[in-house]
Amino acid sequence: MGGEGASTTTERRLDTTPESSSRSTGLLGKFASPRTIKNIAIGFGGAFIFLALFVYLGVVGVYDLQYAASTLNALRIGATNTLVLVGIVIPVGLSAGFTFGWGRTSHRWFVRSVSTVYVEFFRSMPPLVLIFFAFLISTTVVLSVPGLADRIGDPNSFAISMSVLALAFHSGAYQAEIVRAGIQSVPTGQREAAEAIGLKRGRILAYVILPQMLRVSLPALGNEFASVIKDTSLLSAVGILDLAYMASNLSSRLIISRGSIENIFLVYVEIALIYLAMTFIVSRALQEIERSFRVPGLEPAQL
Amino acid sequence: MIEVRKVHKWFGSLHVLRGIDMQVEKGEVLVIVGPSGSGKSTLLRCINLLIQPDSGDILLEGVKVNEPDIRPEWVREQIGMVFQSFNLFTHLTALKNVMLGLTKVKRMDAVEAEKVARYELERVGLADKADSYPAQLSGGQQQRVAIARALALNPKVMLFDEPTSALDPEFIHEVLDVMTKLAFEGMTMVVVSHEMGFAKSVADQLIFMDNGVILEVGVPEEVFANPKTDRMRAFIGKILG
Numbered sequence: 281m282g283g284e285g286a287s288t289t290t291e292r293r294l295d296t297t298p299e300s301s302s303r304s305t306g307l308l309g310k311f312a313s314p315r316t317i318k319n320i321a322i323g324f325g326g327a328f329i330f331l332a333l334f335v336y337l338g339v340v341g342v343y344d345l346q347y348a349a350s351t352l353n354a355l356r357i358g359a360t361n362t363l364v365l366v367g368i369v370i371p372v373g374l375s376a377g378f379t380f381g382w383g384r385t386s387h388r389w390f391v392r393s394v395s396t397v398y399v400e401f402f403r404s405m406p407p408l409v410l411i412f413f414a415f416l417i418s419t420t421v422v423l424s425v426p427g428l429a430d431r432i433g434d435p436n437s438f439a440i441s442m443s444v445l446a447l448a449f450h451s452g453a454y455q456a457e458i459v460r461a462g463i464q465s466v467p468t469g470q471r472e473a474a475e476a477i478g479l480k481r482g483r484i485l486a487y488v489i490l491p492q493m494l495r496v497s498l499p500a501l502g503n504e505f506a507s508v509i510k511d512t513s514l515l516s517a518v519g520i521l522d523l524a525y526m527a528s529n530l531s532s533r534l535i536i537s538r539g540s541i542e543n544i545f546l547v548y549v550e551i552a553l554i555y556l557a558m559t560f561i562v563s564r565a566l567q568e569i570e571r572s573f574r575v576p577g578l579e580p581a582q583l
Numbered sequence: 584m585i586e587v588r589k590v591h592k593w594f595g596s597l598h599v600l601r602g603i604d605m606q607v608e609k610g611e612v613l614v615i616v617g618p619s620g621s622g623k624s625t626l627l628r629c630i631n632l633l634i635q636p637d638s639g640d641i642l643l644e645g646v647k648v649n650e651p652d653i654r655p656e657w658v659r660e661q662i663g664m665v666f667q668s669f670n671l672f673t674h675l676t677a678l679k680n681v682m683l684g685l686t687k688v689k690r691m692d693a694v695e696a697e698k699v700a701r702y703e704l705e706r707v708g709l710a711d712k713a714d715s716y717p718a719q720l721s722g723g724q725q726q727r728v729a730i731a732r733a734l735a736l737n738p739k740v741m742l743f744d745e746p747t748s749a750l751d752p753e754f755i756h757e758v759l760d761v762m763t764k765l766a767f768e769g770m771t772m773v774v775v776s777h778e779m780g781f782a783k784s785v786a787d788q789l790i791f792m793d794n795g796v797i798l799e800v801g802v803p804e805e806v807f808a809n810p811k812t813d814r815m816r817a818f819i820g821k822i823l824g
């Protein structure tokens with residue numbers, strides 16, 4: 281009952297906002313901000329509902345706020361490590377995505393086949409399996425080649441790095457398909473016109489294909505970024521002290537010390553909120569970039 | 584200015600151009616007509632090497648340009664091209680469309696390039712549309728921006744690939760007017776078009792192509808009045824309705 285009522289009110293609100301915003305754009309002229317404000321409001325609305333649930337549960341007495349405070353240090357370390365992972369996985373994945381996505385559209389069959397093999401391989405493996413493969417294979421290789429372990433120094437951290445790269449390449453495979461679809465969405469006439477004025481291949485790509493491709497691809501890329509931020513939690517399986525690792529560590533400690541079971545839930549709510557904040561910031565940033573690629577006269581239809 | 588000698592082109596097993604010979608002198612306007620699929624557009628694209636001919640020579644001012652040691656970009660820089668579907672860069676304003684070749688091919692600085700671009704837009708009567716995006720312009724306006732974009736690079740020859748075929752009837756004349764003005768200013772032009780009025784009033788030479796071969800060459804009025812081949816006669820009958 282309550283849910284139904286809530287959904288109809290949001291629908292009504294969504295119905296009326298485009299009208300009012302289009303009316304106000306004339307008035308506000310170049311301050312086309314009502315939409316931005318609305319988007320932020322919707323984003324924060326979602327976060328607020330989550331937060332309200334959290335607070336409500338605390339008020340009811342489920343949460344031990346003192347315990348929550350005691351976990352903050354561990355979660356800070358976890359959050360830092362997760363941020364480092366995100367800082368590696370997104371750029372590496374994006375580079376791989378652009379390289380192989382472009383490769384998939386190449387006229388050279390060799391480049392095309394290598395890119396296709398890459399995409400199909402990394403896309404058809406569960407990320408967790410890939411992470412374990414990377415970890416186990418690199419450990420085996422390092423230990424089986426005589427003298428290699430000494431030169432690398434710490435075989436374990438080498439194996440962990442490989443696992444991080446495996447996740448980055450998994451994400452890269454998805455991004456490659458996004459990039460390919462974006463490149464192929466640019467009509468051939470655009471390339472032909474660019475060739476006809478004497479532009480070289482690299483410049484055609486940079487000044488004609490890329491800006492038009494990004495307009496199409498950015499929403500999907502944002503989606504993939506949001507997804508891979510949360511997928512970094514899988515790396516806790518090889519012992520990286522990220523948020524998910526810290527949460528499971530804290531909860532096992534609670535179980536061993538026969539602490540309150542509700543506190544396990546509390547720990548996971550805490551890391552969920554941190555993941556939410558990270559994802560929200562990244563997807564907001566992406567939406568702003570998306571706006572800058574918008575072309576007057578080619579605005580998306582409002583349904 | 585441009586000479587095409589014994590050019591052949593295959594697409595797979597399809598023999599699209601079967602030994603084309605033609606010549607355009609400086610300041611001349613050549614109009615190519617023919618049914619669809621006759622190889623007109625392919626011929627045009629062979630001239631600026633958007634398509635590499637399989638055999639034969641393309642000469643620009645006496646220099647054979649379809650040679651491996653000649654960069655196709657160098658050739659295309661000197662030959663302007665206007666497309667049936669305009670092909671303006673959708674993410675750039677009219678001004679930036681015209682400027683792109685100047686800054687990225689001619690390596691002009693932005694201030695100078697903008698000056699040239701504004702002048703070219705004025706030439707096609709669109710000075711006031713400099714900041715509009717292609718999607719905000721009518722077909723006729725888009726095609727005129729496309730002409731300005733090609734003219735900005737100061738080409739020796741302009742190629743037009745059915746420049747009015749995708750336009751609503753009301754916009755055809757504004758594009759033809761620009762082309763006519765260009766012809767009277769002495770621009771060398773190769774035009775694929777079925778605009779008979781334009782051909783009669785502007786063209787020095789008319790070529791009728793069918794099935795990858797040139798069937799008739801001559802002064803437009805003569806070719807229209809006394810077609811020598813049945814296919815030309817049938818074709819004229821069709822386009823004149």
